[in-house]
Structures are given as structure tokens and as C-alpha cells.
Amino acid sequence: MTRPLPAEITAPALEAVALTKRFGAFTALDSVSIKLRPGSVHALLGENGAGKSTLVKCVMGFYRPDDGAVLVNNHEVVIGDPRAAQTHGLGMVYQHFTLVPRMTVLENLVMARASVPAVIDWAAERAALAAFLATMPFRIDIDAPVAALAAGDKQKAEIVKQLYLKARILILDEPTSVLTPDEADETLGLIRAMALAGRLTVLIITHKFREVMAFADDVTVLRRGKLAGTGSVAAHTPDSLARLMIGESAIAAPAARDGAPTNEVRLAVAGLRADDESGMPALRGVDLQVHAREIVGVAGVSGNGQVELVQVLAGQRTATGGSLRVHGELYAADRADIRRHKVHCLPEEPLRNACVPGMSVAENMAFRCFDEAPLARGGWWLDLAAMRRAARDLIARYRVKTTGPEAPIATLSGGNVQRAVLARELSRDVDVLIAANPVFGLDFAAVADIHAQIVEARNRGTAVLLVSEDLDELLELSDRLVVMSRGVIVHETTPAAADLTVIGRCMAGH
Numbered sequence: 001m002t003r004p005l006p007a008e009i010t011a012p013a014l015e016a017v018a019l020t021k022r023f024g025a026f027t028a029l030d031s032v033s034i035k036l037r038p039g040s041v042h043a044l045l046g047e048n049g050a051g052k053s054t055l056v057k058c059v060m061g062f063y064r065p066d067d068g069a070v071l072v073n074n075h076e077v078v079i080g081d082p083r084a085a086q087t088h089g090l091g092m093v094y095q096h097f098t099l100v101p102r103m104t105v106l107e108n109l110v111m112a113r114a115s116v117p118a119v120i121d122w123a124a125e126r127a128a129l130a131a132f133l134a135t136m137p138f139r140i141d142i143d144a145p146v147a148a149l150a151a152g153d154k155q156k157a158e159i160v161k162q163l164y165l166k167a168r169i170l171i172l173d174e175p176t177s178v179l180t181p182d183e184a185d186e187t188l189g190l191i192r193a194m195a196l197a198g199r200l201t202v203l204i205i206t207h208k209f210r211e212v213m214a215f216a217d218d219v220t221v222l223r224r225g226k227l228a229g230t231g232s233v234a235a236h237t238p239d240s241l242a243r244l245m246i247g248e249s250a251i252a253a254p255a256a257r258d259g260a261p262t263n264e265v266r267l268a269v270a271g272l273r274a275d276d277e278s279g280m281p282a283l284r285g286v287d288l289q290v291h292a293r294e295i296v297g298v299a300g301v302s303g304n305g306q307v308e309l310v311q312v313l314a315g316q317r318t319a320t321g322g323s324l325r326v327h328g329e330l331y332a333a334d335r336a337d338i339r340r341h342k343v344h345c346l347p348e349e350p351l352r353n354a355c356v357p358g359m360s361v362a363e364n365m366a367f368r369c370f371d372e373a374p375l376a377r378g379g380w381w382l383d384l385a386a387m388r389r390a391a392r393d394l395i396a397r398y399r400v401k402t403t404g405p406e407a408p409i410a411t412l413s414g415g416n417v418q419r420a421v422l423a424r425e426l427s428r429d430v431d432v433l434i435a436a437n438p439v440f441g442l443d444f445a446a447v448a449d450i451h452a453q454i455v456e457a458r459n460r461g462t463a464v465l466l467v468s469e470d471l472d473e474l475l476e477l478s479d480r481l482v483v484m485s486r487g488v489i490v491h492e493t494t495p496a497a498a499d500l501t502v503i504g505r506c507m508a509g510h
Contacts, residue, residue: 005299010198010199011168011201012073012169013038014203016055016059016071018033018068019033019065021066027225028054029051032225033227034230036169036202039197043203045212056171061082061085063507081112089166089168091162092173093173095177099154105160106125106142136195138190140157155179155187162255170201172191172202172203180507181500209239211236217232219231219241228245256455256495257458261294265291266463267324268288268289268328269286272287272319282305283487284305286501292462293463294463294464296469297467298484299483299507300484307484310430310434315338326341346422350421354421355421356412358389361409364424387405400423418446419450422450426453434463434465437468440470475495480494481498481503
């Protein structure tokens with residue numbers, strides 16, 4: 001049953017009618033319509049490449065649609081750029097934080113306005129912002145530097161910025177991806193309360209069915225650029241939404257665990273210390289062990305040393321103290337040790353961290369072994385035909401969707417880039433696998449497939465260190481779970497014994 005609208009509504013309706021967007025011969029969005037009722041929370045679902053981003057970019061003025069129209073409060077509007085979207089009351093909170101870290105919340109909000117006076121009266125601005133926040137359910141220290149805020153408060157500041165810019169239609173792109181469970185529920189609860197009060201109309205792009213079922217009134221599902229379904233959330237279940245998203249495509253079933261972890265310590269981290277980009281301590285004495293045939297999950301809110309831990313293990317950052325051992329031997333994380341100890345890495349944002357975008361799929365898949373037979377003759381002469389043959393085999397085995405091994409890897413979707421890197425990292429013998437947010441931002445089908453591959457590697461005897469900001473992912477995959485906060489391990493448990501309240505508090509630094 002559809003929730004009745006509040007008696008007093010100031011939030012507008014938003015409607016996209018038959019939007020179509022083509023890029024050359026490719027139709028990214030094919031006559032898609034979506035209608036957001038005023039004062040409602042509307043979820044937008046779909047696999048990567050389904051057209052979600054294209055739809056939102058057409059609405060926000062980043063793209064000009066080839067056909068169709070956008071209506072605000074039943075009036076057609078022309079939105080040629082994001083500034084025009086702002087004048088019609090549309091605002092967007094992106095997946096990654098956009099506030100300037102070294103500026104205060106107050107400075108960020110004032111500088112975000114379309115027009116800023118040459119001489120700013122900061123006392124007056126502070127008083128005006130404080131008065132504005134008094135009407136909001138969000139509580140933020142406006143004089144705090146953004147860098148000093150917890151992830152939940154940063155997200156609130158991003159939302160407040162859009163509301164301060166007079167947004168009454170708010171688009172949220174994966175708004176809880178870096179939040180603790182408590183922070184996620186609090187943030188979405190506050191947004192929903194504003195919608196219930198008729199003050200805001202909200203579109204949430206998410207991959208988390210729990211958030212859809214708990215916080216959304218209506219849902220629209222896109223598949224391959226077309227409308228797959230829309231309607232009340234109450235009329236759906238997570239299974240029905242999944243079927244709409246993927247159609248008849250087969251979803252990889254989670255791999256069954258095969259045996260318990262062994263007693264062999266494959267990876268041992270002792271007293272590990274390292275600095276971040278600014279020279280400040282990021283790792284403050286990390287102690288951690290991972291056994292053969294074990295997945296150890298590392299939970300934590302972004303910015304608590306997880307990135308630096310992965311970089312040290314991958315040889316991308318120098319430790320300032322402590323030791324690393326693989327197979328009981330000191331591990332220098334250089335190319336020779338990585339190859340000798342069979343340490344492989346599946347990083348977050350692989351197109352940035354594990355690939356050369358302009359090089360082909362075949363060349364990127366060959367990075368591990370381009371200087372070995374059969375891809376190299378005499379240790380230096382590359383056999384390009386052999387490289388392409390090897391790539392075609394991996395493309396088939398790991399179901400990488402590409403026009404061919406010669407295609408630039410940057411032309412692949414996010415999920416297929418990750419599959420290509422996964423193929424490279426898991427197609428050879430692997431003793432230690434470092435996986436960092438391996439399915440971040442990927443669609444339902446890609447997530448299931450990559451999770452299955454990781455568990456299968458574990459079953460073959462690989463020691464897996466899985467760093468993720470998605471607690472559900474960690475609870476599903478891990479044999480053992482640790483929580484990282486402020487550069488140290490602060491809690492350890494098993495998924496079966498996990499207390500979500502305790503984990504959430506540890507993630508938040510309490």
C-alpha cells in the first residue's frame with residue numbers, strides 16, 4: 001500500500017519522461033520514465049551499465065538527453081548544466097566526499113554558493129548557518145575542519161550543503177558506502193523523516209536491498225538501459241527486485257566453504273607502522289595473522305589505516321616500523337618477493353590502482369607474467385600472439401565482457417575491469433590474496449560472481465585478507481573478523497559470534 005502524502009508539502013515532484021541518451025551507435029538510456037512523488041523516498045536500482053548514472057546525469061544537466069523531458073512539479077524544465085539544476089531545486093550527494101578537507105564546514109558551505117561576496121562577513125555567515133541548522137535534523141560542528149569529522153558527519157555535511165543551497169529534490173548516490181551500520185541507519189532515517197514531513201523529495205541510488213526495504217517508499221529498476229520495473233516497495237521482496245535487475249541471467253551461487261582454516265600462518269603482520277600521504281601516522285602498530293584456507297575480514301570506517309595497510313602489503317608504501325612475514329620469511333613486498341611468495345592483490349578502484357587504462361585487456365592481463373614463457377622468449381622478447389591467446393582463455397573462464405583482448409581496458413564496465421584483474425590475480429597459484437573493497441560500486445551479479453571466486457580461492461588453500469567497508473560483505477565471507485580503528489586492530493570475532501552493536505561502536509572509535 002502506498003504511503004499517503006503529508007498534509008503540508010513543500011517538496012516538489014520530479015518526473016523524467018521517456019528519456020533517451022545515445023553515445024554514437026550505443027543507446028545508454030532507452031525511453032526511460034521515472035516519477036518521484038513529492039515528499040517520498042524513491043530507490044533506483046540496476047546493475048552497472050544499466051543506465052542509472054546516465055539517467056541521473058540527464059536529470060542533473062551533465063548530459064543533454066536526445067529525447068524526452070524532465071518535469072518539476074508537472075512543469076517541463078530545460079536543465080543544461082548542474083548550475084541550472086540547482087536553480088530548479090535539485091541537488092546531488094555523490095558517492096565520494098566532495099568537501100574540501102582542510103576547510104571548515106562553514107567555509108565549505110559558504111564557498112559552495114553560486115555567488116560569494118568579495119569580502120565575507122564570517123560572523124554573519126556563522127549566525128545565518130546556525131539559524132538554518134536549527135531548522136534541520138542534522139547536528140554538525142560548523143567550525144570543525146572537514147578532515148577532523150567522522151565519516152558519518154562528513155556525509156551529513158554533504159547533505160546539509162545541498163539543503164543549504166536550497167535543494168528540495170535530493171539525489172543520493174550510494175550514500176552509506178563508507179558509513180558504519182549505525183551511521184547509515186541514522187543518516188537515512190533523518191532523510192526519510194524530512195521526506196515524511198513533506199520537506200524533501202529523495203532519489204537514492206543503492207545496491208543494498210535492506211536500505212530499499214527499510215527506507216524507500218517507491219522503487220524503479222533499470223536493466224540494460226531500459227525500464228525493468230517500478231512501483232511501491234511494499235509490493236516487492238529482495239528476490240523480486242533481484243530478478244528485475246538481472247532478468248534471466250544466472251547469478252553465481254556463493255561458493256561453499258571447503259574445510260576449516262589450517263594451522264599454517266601464511267601472512268604475519270607484527271607491530272606494523274606507516275605514515276599517510278601527509279606524513280602523519282596511519283598505522284600505529286598493527287598485529288595480524290592470516291592462515292592458509294582462511295579469509296580474515298578487516299572492518300572499519302574509511303580513513304582508519306586500511307588503505308595504508310593494503311599499500312604496504314602490495315609494495316606501494318614503505319613501512320616505518322614493524323615486520324611482515326610470508327611463509328615465516330621476512331617479506332619486502334618488492335617484485336621478487338611478491339613473485340616468490342605468490343602474493344597477489346585485488347585492489348579497490350582497479351582501473352586506477354591495478355591497470356593501465358590505455359593498454360589493452362590482453363596487456364593488462366599479462367602484467368604478472370609478461371617476462372616469462374610462454375609470453376616472453378629469452379626473457380625479454382614479447383610474444384604478442386601468445387599474450388592474446390592467454391587473454392582469450394582468461395576472458396572466457398572469468399566471463400569478462402569485452403569486444404576482445406585488443407580492447408583498451410578503460411572501455412570495460414567497472415565489474416568487467418574487476419573480473420579482468422581477478423582473472424590475472426587468481427589464474428596462477430596464489431598463496432596470499434589481498435582484496436580491498438573488491439566489489440565497491442559493482443552490480444548485484446558482479447558482486448555474487450567475485451565473492452564466489454574469492455571463496456573458491458580460499459578453498460584451494462589461499463590465505464585471504466579481505467578489507468572492506470561493507471560489513472554485510474565481511475560477515476558473509478570471513479572466517480574471522482577484525483575491526484580497525486585509528487591505525488590499530490581494536491576488536492576480533494567470528495561472524496557467528498559477532499555482536500553488531502559492539503562492531504559498530506569499535507568502527508566508530510568507541
